[in-house]
Amino acid sequence: MKRLITFGIALPALILLIIWSCSTDNSEDLPTTSTFKTTPYIIPEAEYFPKNLNIPADNPMTLEGVELGRYLFYDGRLSGNTSKDQLMSCATCHIQEHGFEVGIDNPKYIGGKTFGLPTEAFPEGEPTPNFMLPIVNEVYNSNGYLWNGFVNESNEYKGNAEVNVPAEEQFNFKNIESLVWMAITAPHEMNSTVEKSVAAIEAIPMYKTKFKEAFGTEEVTYDRISKAIAQFVRSIVSQNSKFHKYLRQEAELTVQEKLGHDLFFSEDADCFHCHGGSVLMTTNEYFNNAKDVTFDPGDRDRHAVSGDPMDVGAYRAPSLINIELTAPYMHDGRFKTLDEVIDFYSEGLVYSDYVHPLMKNVRQKGVQLDATEKAALKAFLLTLTDHELIKSPQYTCPEELKSWNGQ
Template identity: 30%
Template sequence: MKRSTLLGLLALPLSAALIAAPWAHALIAARATPQLQVPHGWPAPHYNFAANPVTPAGFALGRRLFYDPILSRDGSVSCGNCHQQFAAFAHLDHRVSHGIGGVNGKRNTPGLFNLAWQPELMWDGSVHQLELQPVAPISNPLEMGGSLALAVDKLRGDASYPRLFAAAFGSPGVDSQRLLRALAQFTGTLVSADSHYDRAMQGREAFTPQEHAGLDLFREHCAACHREPLFSDFSYRNNGLDAAPRDAGRALVSGHPGDQGLFRVPSLRNVALTAPYMHDGRYDSLQQVLDHYTSGIQSSPTLDPLLANGITLNAGQRRALLAFLDSLTDDSFIHDRRFAQPHD
């Protein structure tokens, strides 16, 4: 007892002195900076930050850029406009993305998490490397409507960005590589791996009997495409939405007629938060999604063979599957203040 009191008395002024020290601020900043840590049992990521090490100033710059409409042509739309943290960085209640001037995009805004493990990005896999992804929305007339060159020019002329870029990369200069690498430090460290499912798999929490039944059903009917632990095999498939696809999907990128109407299998992590669903956001609820897989599959030449006969579920099984899908929600991820819009 005596000893611990003594230690406490010593520690109090010591910790006050530590917080005052400049290197303590650096320590606090480092703690506020996520690093890409591979959760137990996960594969190696595709994007590993080897050429773009995450630093406190680099991450802070990426975070600020993510939430700053300066990247759009008219300064009206930021990445964070359509990627909302409370929706696991999807766009709640919006079937398709909304760009500058109120124009509608063509596809549903996907959630952003575990992107470092995605071999390709976008619904059709048109982006082959995480750093280059922002070039697509920045230059898409239906999204941010500008260009990479314009965004760099605006950042160079800004009152504070040149200083933030210098701090992040160790020398003066604003260019597209630094812009894209800073954004990757933010988007690439958005890791969601702390759901009830994860805790249950680690033995730290227990599934309810209903959730466990849902896990069994999931593994029987869904896991061939939505493969654990990332809940996607990152393949492109036609899941039977239309007899004649209205969006050519993967075929636009590959040029193969056999890829008509194929889209990337999305991860189901945080799926309860990312409504509406499908590449065009046509379904508002997971109930509608299950209706589709049980009774709505449309046959077409490119329909995925695994879905040729749909999925059969009774009412109790549907409830169990939905309970399991709810267990994939990662509350600590959507409340992680490091990923929230900065207030400075």
């Protein structure tokens, strides 16, 4: 009886202790303690843009966090290396001038394919399995990241000791925080380890103040690195293409652009079902868009994530914002120009049982556009370039990192 009573008191006390220690651990990272103040970062509201933002509760955006994230995004030492020819940053592949893709004319990544850091097995660097995705307007997307949505809020993934993935939230493939881990460790990206990365950043004196401003103390941890970079990525919003300005009545479309616009948003060219629906120029849904899947059914398609047989050869319909800057096109980069893409949708579709029902004209090989319509559709796609975003100093490489960014 005596033991039972002792236990009866000890257990609630233990639970309280655990709750107390967990909550102090968490609050250490939240920007609200009395001596430590941060300024909230507000995503600018623009007409027609979604009000729903994908910002995890444990990583609220702050000016200080976004600024630290910008530095880390551009710092090639994040790869854990300090020798200049071994540097790789997020910006090595996600380049602002290309809408945060590599672009087809990159002298280092010829044809637009990206490669990780050189290894013994891959002296030129291991190629990424897929081509690039731009990282703009991610804050509006709650429907999964990567071409197949593998990183998704509804993931049940609880870590994997075998490949050294801890169970904590920021490693759980739920959100952008975990993509930072993937970029640091993937053999086809930085091919490094979290420990090397943290040690390299810790050794750079200027980060002490930046971590303190963003998180309250100078301590450098992976958790903080991933949170700050994710904040910066979420701050990259594109709302100022000519198309967006046209919607807000701040700009006019030419006759040709307007024709292309009307084709895009009608059954005639039929692009809007998958790429329309909102000013994001994507539904962020997954479709098999009638490319020849025997060409590359892939083990990285949507089927690999959902297990749904109808998802064979399906990928996320990417946003068409800045599409002019992000060639080559499709997850496998099979089209080099927008003309090739338009020809494909017009007369190049390949029927298979997996093609999504929204590809309504697949039996006729496409929507069959004439030369005038094709030119108009292309003219409209070119209005989706956000010239302000690609020059905005808010997103550029900090001056003091120019020689370290690994571009």
